[in-house]
Amino acid sequence: MVKQELANRPDNTAFTQQRLPAWQPMLSAGIIIPGFVLIGLAFIGIGVALFVTSRSIQVLEIDYTGVETSHPCFTCSDPDVKKCVCQLDFTIDSLFKGPVFFYYGLNNYFQNYRKYGASKDDDQLSGDLSNFKSPSDTCSPYEYDSNNNDKPIAPCGSIANSMFNDTFKLYQKVNGSKKLVPFDGKGIAWWTDYNVKYRNPDVSPLKNAFNGTVKPLFWPKPAYELDPSDPANNGFINQDFLVWMRRAALPDFRKLYRRITEGDYRLGLPAGDYNLEIAYNYPVLSFDGRKKVVFSNVSWMGGKNEFLGIAYLVIGSMCVFMSLVMLIVYAKFKFPEED
């Protein structure tokens, strides 16, 4: 009966009475100052490791835009000159340890521009044949070729259209003759891109799938003929195409072109003179762009990256410095009479 009368009596639980057991961290100078020192030292440690590693990575960067008249590629930089090939000579003083990664780099190129990035048809690129006939209007203005009976473009859109199409051959000059350095172009794209995201239509031969479509305006050859040497490396799963389709984050970027892992160059590029033969097709001067090639070897932290190491060092020292300041402040407050 008593219970019935007290029907509205609140429950006496820790939750309803807001008496949940809780840990209330009591911070004190004794924890905070050593904490700061420890974190600072840890950051300095990481910074040193990064810095040292980064220093050990060899990088060779060569701009081949051909801005200066003296540059071997100057003649090629004129957009009116077609099928231009220029030769670049360079010397490696000591062994460039392998595996060597060979990148091409572009500067002032806004691959992260939103409308540029949106200008593609994901369904078409995943092999949907209906989108070969009528590409999504996201590809506009590279949807239909107006010069070619308004035929649909495959692959459509800006990104595909602007695919980087310079090609490189590297020779080592041995006793006056040129020895081709073999490039490895396999597996330079993401696994998911190659296996899931981009698919060729299930049509054999691949060429038939592209019936009734035209190649992108800027392309010299259609998608199914991108790599004449390897029939499997064509269409939308061509490695170079995949690398290009993965948009860069920032206007200055590199993209992996080839790896040097085979034959005599498995251990790296030996010291000596080299010759780089560039099929110069891609115009960048019109938008103040720059093109370059980069040779680099890699470590556990990837390519050379001095910024990160330095940033760690700076912030680590900052923490240590601050802990010193705190110590002084603390001492002043703790023993005010003695000052």
Place this chain on the structure above:
Amino acid sequence: MDKGSLESGLTWEVRANSRQYHNHKQKKSVLCFHWGRYADNVIRSNKYSPLTFLPLTLFEQFQRVANLYFLLMMVLQCVPAISAIPWYITIIPLLIVLSVRGAKDLANDMARRRSDAEINSRPCDVLISKSFSKGQWRDVRVGDVLRIHKDQIIPADLLILCSSEPHSLCYVETADIDGETNLKFRQALGATHNELTSHPSEEMLAAFDGVALCEEPNNRLYTFRGQLHWRGECFLLENEHILLRGTVLRNTEFAYGLAIYTGADTKIMRNCGKLRVKRTQMERVFNRVVMGIVLSVLLTALLLAIGAGVFSSWVMSHTGPLSPLVVNGNPVYTGFLIFWSYIILLSPAMPIALYISFEVIHTVHSLFIGWDREMYWQPADRPAQARNTSLNEELGQVGYLLSDKTGTLTQNRLLFRQCCIAGEIYGDATVQAEDIEPMDLSWNPFSCGGLFMSAPDLLEKLRGQQCPLSRQFFKALSLCHTVMAEWKEEAPVYQAASPDEEALVGAARELGWVFLSRTRDFIDVSELGVPRQYQLLALVDFTSKRRRMSVLVREPEGGLKLYCKGADIVILERLHKDCPYQERMERALELFAQACLRTLCVAVRSVPEALWEQWSKTLAQSAAMATAERDALLEKLYDQMEMELQLIGVTAIEDRLQEGVPETIALLQQAGLKVWVLTGDKKETAVNIGYSCKLLDPETRLLEWQELRQILQSPDPGVSFFKARQMELWAVDKQPAGAKTAVVLTGPELAEFDQRPEWGATFMSLAEQCQSVLCCRVTPGQKADIVTLVRKHTRSVTMSIGDGANDVNMIKTAHVGVGLAGVEGGQAVQNADYALSQFRFLQRLLLVHGHWSYRRISFFLLYFLFKTCGFALVHIWFGFFNGYSGQSLYEPWFIALYTVFYTAFPIMCVAFFEQDVNADSSLKWPELYKSGQRQELSSPLMLSLSLLYAIYTSLVLFFIPLGVFYDTAYDQQVMAVTVALAATLTATIEIVLMTRYWTKFNLAAVCVSVVLFFICSKITNSTILFQKSPIDYYFIGASDKAFIDPLIWLTALLTTWMAVLPSVTALALNVILTMHDKHKVHSVSRQPVELRSKFTRGASHRRSSYALSQGSGPGRLITSASRIPSTVPTVDEKVTEEGEHSVTGGVYISPIGDIRSHG
């Protein structure tokens, strides 16, 4: 006649018994159109009707900037050309917000409808076609004749036609309207009384065809002007002819009345104020912040759009229309589109989820209030209740507490606790009334309990016929009063004009001197079972100037006795020269005053027959004289009669305060709250309660209207005020000037503020330096005006607390209204934001729940601003590096899930569970409460700091990854994952730093949030989802790729640490710098404990008790006892002033005295 009435302003015409005439002019309304004059008697406090609910609620909700903004965003996102993120990212939260809020409003409105329906269907008797039929309040129309039974609540403002009592008197209790508990009488016009009671009344009433002309409906409770035109004659109508809605008919079998004002036109409803939606200050500040964010977003978007235009024109000029960047059309158009894109992209900076979270947090806080067992009142089985669930943080910021008196501070129960007879003190006031062992009174057939005094020795003396003085004492108590007895179930039930008298007569009854009944000339008393009849020769009633009352009776044995009771200073100066025991009695008076009891002296005088003959001649003489002359003569006569008294005893009555009131008030004052008392009751009572609940100290100087007025009128009020205080200090004390002044005002004086609006600010600046302000005899409307005054001139949060219908208006007007669920009707609770059962629960509501709520909600707000802005503003910086193209740095799913899944749970846990100190410590250190009053955590400065910090964080979040990824082979999606990881970690670490109270829920929430980030990233980047919808899940594989790369982790770690470094540093410095302050707080905060112990010590300064319904000794410390002579005169002066005032107020008209003058 009509012209005349128009001129005099009497334009409200009521024709008795003619529904036809009034129905015609019934007030009606459709949507917002109203016509007609007379309102029906239906109360409608609901806001919505089924038809208007949807538009109204949408209208209200879209007044919130954020909601409107998000509606706009959603529309924008449906346009493909500018859609930076898909539309469904926005609509889901918006819909949830709208529907939750709408449902809550609807539920509240339904509750109001239900309570209205309950009131509207109360029964009453309406005269319809010559007979009374049972009706409901809703059926009453203007012009109807109603029959009101005893103890019924009056349904409309009525003109009394006649009643069952002689002279058509009616007694009403107005506690619900003005807080006064004594009965008031109202009377019908002589004409209607004579005509309507002479015959069977129903027929006469049905034939009554008078026309009442009166003022238009207004909110003045104490005045009424009108005329009754009947049978060719015109009678003037005044306030005493009117029964107001909400009052209760007492002591009167039934009364007949003509409905003059009904429903919304009634005086009490006119006093009720409007229903208004209360919004917290923090919400207002926050709305301003949101406005600021919207403006900055617009501005930023504009700048970025200009950038986009310039960029696109640059691209156009260099590469022509078919560039790889697809810049088509002209740069201005591009800029225009980009503008909208950026508005969408930056919209996550607008914390829309904040509103819904706000609702949830408020609701949970309200639940906590209801769940608190410390605020549960077991005797009534009633927990505290938060009726308005959106004001919790205001509870932590209250600066002004405006309290009702009757029923709020006091229990409205008066107990006879002690007495002193012939120098002998009986009873013990130090024991709580409830703990007293009841005496065995079984020998007394009339005893019905209610005596909280234990004095067996007194009983022995009384029954043993040993002590004639003590017998005389109780005889005096049973004779000298104006109480009326009513017989119910073989026992007398006393109805008194003042509760003090009831207590005295009741005590006499318990001890054997039973007042049985009175007629005009005789008083029947049973003395220890022996019935005796006394002839009543004269009754000289109490006025607040005389402060005493006397009766002259002829004893059954034949002797004449004058019994007198009154305030001690009045009685003591009228005593017989060598009165025995006088010294001991005076000491008793002091003792009683220490215990905060109201004292009255009881005295007797034997009157020789010859003297009475002489007096009665003078009395007869005076009857024929003009009023002024007569009054002077009578005054002189009474003076002669009440001379040479013999003091027989002193009574001590306790005006029970609600439990824990003085402690609560002291605690709240320490917490920096200003406690004001607003009451409809008399000034004396209010001041005394002020003393007894420690709102005023004995040394507090009372600043009254005359003085205050001079100060307000003086050119430099601040200085005058200071001087006024200085004088007081000079005279009495050397204590710091601090808060030792209190202002006492009455309603009519307050009315002057209406004419002098410029006084408001000055008054408030003075009041801020005062200990308290007491406002007496104020109408409900004035109570609300005072609240408005405080709201207008200070930036503090105001809180009103009350229990009756007369407090409804102020409860509605204050920022926070608290209703005490007391004995009186639930009107106050119905309209309150919080309902409590006891005044003392206020300390827990404010200092614990309020304090916590304020901190929790402030933290929540600051953190929310930080986390949403911090992560959204990154897009501005990214814009500089992507040609201002409106490219999102994040995966759209991250934007959607960040606010909901990755960062919401930990902050919600903080908002639910955070405690800086536990409940007991909050009460122990009320100083902690001041941080809320100063808005330390929610000031614009703090909000700006939080925003600045968000900007800093967004810079770090973007530029450190930028440095790492610049000119590398990392693609945009990996960078997106890196920044997202860093943003999530930053938000998490930030909340970890903020949390001081780690419950298991907090820990779980933090862990779950981080784990959810990885799981959700994995899911949205998964192959399966990509295959389902390639366009929505195009980040396939990005997080897998990123999370296996040590460089990504190192980047995220660096970014996170850099982002939280300022707040970590601030925290560390705070810890180091405040170490000593903490020590100080702890040592200082011992004070309240000591203070509390002072209460038990009590006061020792004797203070004159006021007669009859007032009188209470203020508390004073033992040490100041020596100051009696110096302050007594000032007290005297004050009392006289007050007395004068009360006479003009005309409060103390005894019903009986009135009957006599009639007869």
